[in-house]
Amino acid sequence: MSEGDIVERVVRYIATEIVDDASSVEVEVVSxxxxxxxxxxxxxxxxxxxxxxxxxxxxxxxxxVAKAAGDEEGLDVQVEFLD
Amino acid sequence: MSDVRxxxxxxxxxxxxxxxxxxxxxxxLEGLLGAFGLEGTVTTExxxxxxxxxxxxDQTEALVGQRGVIMSSVLxxxxxxxxxxxxxxxxxxxxxxGYGERRRQALTIYAGNLAEKILADGGEVMLEPMxxxxxxxxxxxxxxxxGVRSFSEGEDPNRSVVIAAE
Numbered sequence: 474m475s476e477g478d479i480v481e482r483v484v485r486y487i488a489t490e491i492v493d494d495a496s497s498v499e500v501e502v503v504s505x506x507x508x509x510x511x512x513x514x515x516x517x518x519x520x521x522x523x524x525x526x527x528x529x530x531x532x533x534x535x536x537x538v539a540k541a542a543g544d545e546e547g548l549d550v551q552v553e554f555l556d
Numbered sequence: 557m558s559d560v561r562x563x564x565x566x567x568x569x570x571x572x573x574x575x576x577x578x579x580x581x582x583x584x585l586e587g588l589l590g591a592f593g594l595e596g597t598v599t600t601e602x603x604x605x606x607x608x609x610x611x612x613x614d615q616t617e618a619l620v621g622q623r624g625v626i627m628s629s630v631l632x633x634x635x636x637x638x639x640x641x642x643x644x645x646x647x648x649x650x651x652x653x654g655y656g657e658r659r660r661q662a663l664t665i666y667a668g669n670l671a672e673k674i675l676a677d678g679g680e681v682m683l684e685p686m687x688x689x690x691x692x693x694x695x696x697x698x699x700x701x702x703g704v705r706s707f708s709e710g711e712d713p714n715r716s717v718v719i720a721a722e
Contacts, residue, residue: 479591479592479593482591483588483591483592485591486587486588486590486591487591487633490584490587490633490637490640491633491636491637491640493640523636523640526632526636530632531632531633531636533629534629534630534632534633534636535633537621537625537626537628537629538588538619538626538629538630541592541618541619541621541626542591542592544618545592545593545618
């Protein structure tokens, strides 16, 4: 198992559950620092609103849960949303 | 004429039945446990129009967080998923590893003690800002006691319950 596996799996799972177009979801671990990862989440343009949520609530919740997943692996996690 | 009332807001459920929402919520949480690689069980209960979801198992403590912050986020996500899949907006409560129940008990006792103090001394007390679920617990506890009332002030995330003499 490589670094960031749990975080990636968790973020991918949540994103695909939330969007309409699950096949367009891409989750990538873009930077592997010593103890930190940046997760890039891409969705179909029309799904961005769902992933961000009203006043950013969903995005905030995803970040919090992603950090919890990072804790399982001893990693700091940043999540970026792109379309 | 507008009907002004404090929380909780009435959620009008015009979507799928609560039974279906329960099964969607259960499935989402089981999948989340799987993604985390945590062992646990998910059960649902329907109490009137409230959907209660419980996640149990020692390892699921990892999804609680300080002051339940992770649990609140999981609830937010669960609600979002249920809404998307069933077009319904359930009132949903989530408890992970017994945290919610422990917190509910502690808050109920705390609110009761404050209410007794106000009954004795008068005046009002503003509590620390709380999330909607915690505020609901306080409102419910105060509603059980004659001579005091409660309401909320401020905007989330700094919305606070005020307990006052009636």
